[in-house]
Amino acid sequence: MKVEDCYQLGYVIKTHGLKGEIQVFLDVDNPLDYQDLESVFVKQGNALVPFFLEYIQVNPKKSITKFEEVDTIEDAERLVGQELYLPLNALPELPEGEYYYHQLVGLMMVEDGKELGVVDQVYEIAPQNLLSIIHQGKEVMIPINDEIIRSVDFEKQCIEAKLPEGLLDVYLEEDED
Structure with missing residues (x-):
């Protein structure tokens, strides 16, 4: 997957707790559209690396999530500041006459x-x-x-x-x- 084929969903704000949880900012019109999110791409250098979510608690300002295999605060700290992406085809459908x-x-x-x-x-x-x-x-x-x-x-x-x-x-x- 290339960055050109994706849109930026948001970014990791900071760690949350000691067991690998992170706070993320979802830079989208309606964050609640993403409460069933199963995976994201994390931009690391010039590559997009897939991460699967154990869960996500979506809130308008910041959301709490836990990635699979990110189980310590040290693992979570490596993700702070990283951008989150989804493929363009994952964008929610818009009403007739509206566009991205x-x-x-x-x-x-x-x-x-x-x-x-x-x-x-x-x-x-x-x-x-x-x-x-x-x-x-x-x-x-x-x-x-x-x-x-x-x-x-x-x-x-x-x-x-x-x-x-x-x-x-x-x-x-x-x-x-």
């Missing part, structure tokens, strides 16, 4: 029938998540919100957008000085 940001990569952004560029990256940064497209050879950052992203059509592989007036000009005028 990673699904937008590769789609053509269109405004009033005119192709603006293909989404090549998504930046999830507070306070505004952004889509990156290449328009006329320049990277353009488009805020992700309902006023701008009008619709997403996965069959047609396109995003219908209505950009704020002047947004493209800001990026295209940078080198004219």
